[in-house]
Amino acid sequence: MHAPNAMPQPATMIIQSVAAAALAAAAFLAAAQTAPEMAAQPAGGPVKGASYVVDPTHTFVMYEMGHYGTTTNRGRFSTKDGTIKIDGTGKSGKIDITMDISSINTGVDLLNRHVLSKDFFNVAEFPVARFVADKIDFSGDKVTEVDGSLTLMGQTKPVKLKASRFGCYLSPLIKRQVCGGDFETTVERSNWGINWGIPFGFEDRVRLLVQVEAVNITGGPS
Template sequence: MRKSLALLAAAASIATVATTAQAADYAVDPTHTFVTFEIGHFNTSTNRGRFDKKEGSIQFDRAARTGKVDITIDVASVNTGTAAFDKHLNSADLFNTAVHPKARFVSDKLVFNGDKVVEVPGQFTFMGKTAPLTLKAVRFNCYDNPMLKREVCGGDFEAVVDRTVYGMDYAIAFGVPKDVRLVIQVEAVRQ
């Protein structure tokens, strides 16, 4: 009888491990997710902005150290705090949102150091062009959200984007840099 109980307990333990080791789906929480950018302004100051509308999903399996990321950005929702600058950013000079209203980052690989995600190599589509982009994790964590009663995972991920790769050459001749710092601060709720 003791052997049967021990075997039953072991089987239950294995089943629990197998269940928790599977990839889980996470929905991006738009109230805790922000996509921002920074670019130098004539070697004097830094222009900053954010995109107010974004959505996405993440698949994450910590035990197998695998995952997938799919984030879509509504580029026309750019917000710098200055209406005239937002209008210019949306124009054909820069983001050309009438033709290319969305940007998207997709990855099917997460790079880990222990339990922590440290990089997310993927593809970034912007202004109708797709190129490789690796987001570096500045911070990564998972926690049990006491209000939602669910696990939440996320962090701050950043990359330097060469805007000319996507055909955005405006003001390069005037000395505005081609490199843009992109930061994706994301929290995603386990479904």
């Protein structure tokens, strides 16, 4: 047993974070059908030293890949879980988000099956991807850029995400501060060993569009 003022052990902290994430997601889902007709209130920027859990109902990764010099193929992944920790200065932090590759949705069943196969993501062997960062850049109280690495198909490569928008608000649904934004980058899929179609018209360069919202689980402005 812990002493009354003892710091939680790592395992306990992980369990608490997972539980908080699940509760936040459940609250959003439950409220989606009966969202109050009221504006969210501004809530400053990310709180110094605070921990945030990613809301999977508002966090997705979209990709865009051109083919044959004409239209753009698009798909979307869901996230499984994630945590964001802002450091004590409020000017950097750490991010750890896991994506569910098996959740991909291109809008076309046949294409879904193809991109899940060994030709592309080989989901049978690599069902998840992971983005980890230990550097978050701020301008004032807004995140502008995140330097991290993406592990996909067993390969880990550096990825830099740039914010196109960012903000925090007090959620009228769960009465907690929520921070998030839209981020993007362009990568070459061959860096992760995804080479199918490159020689005959499916582009190597892929644009990634990331939307993220995370719930403050350690208090903050209201």
